[in-house]
Amino acid sequence: MATTHSQPDLTAAPQPTTTGTDPAPGPARRTGRWIDDWRPEDGDFWEGGGKQVARRNLVWSIFAEHLGFSVWLIWSVSSAFLVAQGFDFTPQQLFLLVALPNLVGSLLRLPYTFAVPAFGGRNWTIASAALLLVPTVGFSVAVGDPTTPYWVFCLIAATAGLGGGNFASSMANINFFYPTAKKGAALGLNAAGGNLGVSLIQFFLPVVVGGAGIFGLVTASRGGIHLERAGWLYAGLAVVATVAAYLFMDNLGTARSRPREQLAVVTQKHTWVMSVLYIGTFGSFIGYSAAMPLLIKLNFWVPEPAPLGTGIYFAYFAFLGALVGSLTRPLGGWLADRYGGARVTLAAFGGLVVFTLGVLATLLRLTPNPTADPAIAADNQGLFPLFLGCFLLVFASTGIGNGSTYKMIPAIWRAGAVATTAAGTPERDRALLTSTRQASSALGVIGAVGAVGGFLIPLAFSAPWVDSPLQATQGAFVVFTGYYVVCALVVWAVYLRRSRSAVGRAEV
Numbered sequence: 001m002a003t004t005h006s007q008p009d010l011t012a013a014p015q016p017t018t019t020g021t022d023p024a025p026g027p028a029r030r031t032g033r034w035i036d037d038w039r040p041e042d043g044d045f046w047e048g049g050g051k052q053v054a055r056r057n058l059v060w061s062i063f064a065e066h067l068g069f070s071v072w073l074i075w076s077v078s079s080a081f082l083v084a085q086g087f088d089f090t091p092q093q094l095f096l097l098v099a100l101p102n103l104v105g106s107l108l109r110l111p112y113t114f115a116v117p118a119f120g121g122r123n124w125t126i127a128s129a130a131l132l133l134v135p136t137v138g139f140s141v142a143v144g145d146p147t148t149p150y151w152v153f154c155l156i157a158a159t160a161g162l163g164g165g166n167f168a169s170s171m172a173n174i175n176f177f178y179p180t181a182k183k184g185a186a187l188g189l190n191a192a193g194g195n196l197g198v199s200l201i202q203f204f205l206p207v208v209v210g211g212a213g214i215f216g217l218v219t220a221s222r223g224g225i226h227l228e229r230a231g232w233l234y235a236g237l238a239v240v241a242t243v244a245a246y247l248f249m250d251n252l253g254t255a256r257s258r259p260r261e262q263l264a265v266v267t268q269k270h271t272w273v274m275s276v277l278y279i280g281t282f283g284s285f286i287g288y289s290a291a292m293p294l295l296i297k298l299n300f301w302v303p304e305p306a307p308l309g310t311g312i313y314f315a316y317f318a319f320l321g322a323l324v325g326s327l328t329r330p331l332g333g334w335l336a337d338r339y340g341g342a343r344v345t346l347a348a349f350g351g352l353v354v355f356t357l358g359v360l361a362t363l364l365r366l367t368p369n370p371t372a373d374p375a376i377a378a379d380n381q382g383l384f385p386l387f388l389g390c391f392l393l394v395f396a397s398t399g400i401g402n403g404s405t406y407k408m409i410p411a412i413w414r415a416g417a418v419a420t421t422a423a424g425t426p427e428r429d430r431a432l433l434t435s436t437r438q439a440s441s442a443l444g445v446i447g448a449v450g451a452v453g454g455f456l457i458p459l460a461f462s463a464p465w466v467d468s469p470l471q472a473t474q475g476a477f478v479v480f481t482g483y484y485v486v487c488a489l490v491v492w493a494v495y496l497r498r499s500r501s502a503v504g505r506a507e508v
Contacts, residue, residue, distance in 0.1 A: 033122060036253030040179040041432075053250065054177040057121070058186060060248050061170045062193030064129045064241045068166030069197030071132050071234055072105055074139060075157050076290040077202045077318055078227050080297050081209065085225050086146045091298055091469050093150060095462035098290045099455050100157045101135075105164015106451030112165040113172045113444020117437070120251030121173030128166050129245055132238035135160040140231030164286075164454075167194055168447045171406070172440040176255040180414055184341070184407035188333025191402060195326035198289045202319035205230045256437070265442040270412050273494055274405060274442070275449035280349065280487040281401030283453015284480070285325045288395065291458045293318035298469045299366060300384050317388060325395035325402075332403025341408035341508055342495035348401030349488035353481060355397060358390030360477040368470040408495070409446060410439040411508040 039045045040054065079094045089097075115124045138156040142148045171187060178186040209227050265271045296317060335344045366380050417431035460476035462469070495508060 033249070034120065034251045034253050038176070038252050038254045040177065046179060054174075054186070057177055057249050058174055058190060060244050061121075061125065061174055062190055064125050064245055065166050065170040065190065065194035066197040066200075067129065067234070067237050067241050068132065068163035068170075069194045070163070070201040071135055071197075071238075072101055072160055072163035072166075073198045073201050073286075073290060073322075074135070074205070074230065074234065075101055075160060076198070077205050077293045078139075078143070078209075078230065080293045080318075081206075081225050081227060082143070085143065085227060087148075087153075089150065091294070092462045094294055095291065095458045097153060097157045098294065099458040100154055101160035101164065102286060102290060102451060102454030102458070104158045104161025105167075106161075106448050106455060108161055108165030109168035109448035109451060110444050112169040113441060113447070116169050116172045116176075116440070117256050121169070121176070121255060122245060122249035122251045124169050125173070125245040125249055126242055128162070128169060129238055129241035131162050132241075133235055135162055136231045136235035136238060138231075140228040140235070143227035143231070164451060167191070167451075168444045170194065171443050171447065173252075173255070175410060175440045175443060176252050176436065180410060181337070183410050184333040184337040184403070185330065187406045188330035188403040191333075191406060192326050192329040192399075195285070195322065195329055195399070195402075198286070199319045199321075199323035199326055201230075201234075202289075202293065202322060208233060254433075255440075263441075265438050265445055268442075271442050271445055272449075273490060274409055274412070275446045276490060277345065277349075277401075277405055277487050278446050278450030279453040280352065280484055281345075281398050281405055282447070282450040283457065284352065285322075285395065285398040285402060286451060286454030287457025288391070288398070289322040289325070290454060291461050292321050292391070294458075295461065295473065296384075299363070299473060300381055300387070320388070321391055321395040324392050325399040328396045328399030329403045332400035333407050334403070335400065336404040336407035341404045341411060342491055344404035345401055345408065346488055346491045346496065348397050348404060349484050349491060351397035352394060352401070352484040353488065355390050355393040356477055356481045356484060359387060359394060360474065360481065362387040362390060363470065363474050363477065366470055368468045405446075406443070408508050409442055410436065413439040413442065415508055 035053070038050070040050055042050075075097050079089075079097045082089055082094065082097075112124070112128065115128075119127070135156065138159060142153055142156050170190060174186055174190045175183060208230050209225050210229075332344060332348065362383050365383055413435040414432065417428070417435040421428040421431045457476070457480075460479065461473050463472040463475070
């Protein structure tokens with residue numbers, strides 16, 4: 001590829017290049033849109049055109065990742081409609097349907113991260129967007145047939161995890177495009193755009209399928225609930241995302257990494273420390289987002305069928321948590337850029353402890369199984385505003401923590417490179433390039449482990465050995481609060497104590 005020091009040339013034939021930061025020439029790229037000279041840390045290069053290329057790739061990455069999140073969480077709200085559509089599933093079965101996509105999505109995050117240097121960020125975005133046709137078409141077929149057995153629902157719900165894998169590859173790809181000083185905001189925006197897919201699917205699915213109106217202002221369809229509509233809609237959007245990635249995104253030739261180099265992060269302490277923290281932030285976000293519609297439906301009883309505009313109807317409120325968590329994620333990245341990721345992460349876990357205790361206090365005042373007594377049901381519903389308010393603050397804390405932890409990850413690896421090399425030397429340049437590659441690999445590993453929380457949280461709410469769903473929920477929040485306390489102590493001990501090394505200081 002012909003390159004300059006100011007404007008990346010996307011039209012010239014790609015050629016192998018050697019940059020000042022990478023002594024090994026890259027392989028020749030014969031097909032596709034490849035940029036083999038990419039130096040975001042070079043101010044002239046960045047301002048001379050690199051910024052515009054990075055921004056364009058960020059925009060379409062957000063769109064594809066947003067769609068992936070929507071498909072990933074499509075079962076979170078549709079499961080609450082399955083009984084109304086004629087499927088006889090227990091609360092435990094419904095929570096399992098909600099949890100399965102999170103398990104598969106977490107397992108796919110690691111190979112999806114490694115796919116970026118192996119195939120190119122643009123190429124993998126095309127493939128991963130096209131793969132979303134599997135869960136969306138399968139969803140439409142299953143919910144449209146009342147004879148579909150439960151095990152088929154489980155299998156199709158598991159394929160929705162394909163959307164969860166998109167997050168890891170998208171974040172790893174964008175990490176290569178941006179300079180260190182701007183990674184927090186860029187990764188925060190990329191993640192927030194994806195996270196908003198959770199909120200939008202929970203907001204619009206009830207409207208699309210005819211199960212609810214928008215804040216009660218639009219009446220539900222008199223023709224009943226048609227869940228299959230949502231699947232066909234998102235199948236069409238998957239095609240749009242595939243075409244957009246093909247037309248408007250780029251591959252970076254510098255986004256290369258040997259498998260041994262990628263897997264090296266598994267042996268590093270900070271990978272697992274940050275994984276523990278990310279379970280507490282992102283695992284909570286995705287787990288609570290998946291479970292919130294059923295939590296409202298099961299714990300704040302409404303007569304069935306519920307009149308629209310009256311009572312506590314889950315479809316009017318379920319999307320708010322994911323919306324708040326998504327909007328606060330870039331705030332967390334911005335705060336981390338300004339004050340340090342470790343400080344902001346510690347504050348986020350402090351908020352999680354306080355506000356989770358508020359949710360628990362509300363749940364302890366509820367009366368279980370109030371359906372036989374409308375007066376008790378009304379008392380429970382009176383506690384709903386407090387429950388919702390505390391829960392939204394929990395979501396806000398997860399969003400801030402998600403943004404700040406993802407700022408910490410590249411900063412930790414960069415700090416290690418700086419601490420072990422001299423400024424202005426070729427060794428420093430090579431170490432910084434290696435740190436960027438390893439940080440992208442670490443993002444995948446940490447994201448995969450953190451997403452496991454999204455599987456465990458719905459299961460905790462449906463523990464079969466507990467007498468009632470309410471008691472299971474109360475016990476789960478006790479455990480969650482304890483975990484957040486442990487995470488706060490870990491942040492302080494590893495990254496904020498003055499006795500720590502340069503990698504463990506608050507500047508990360």
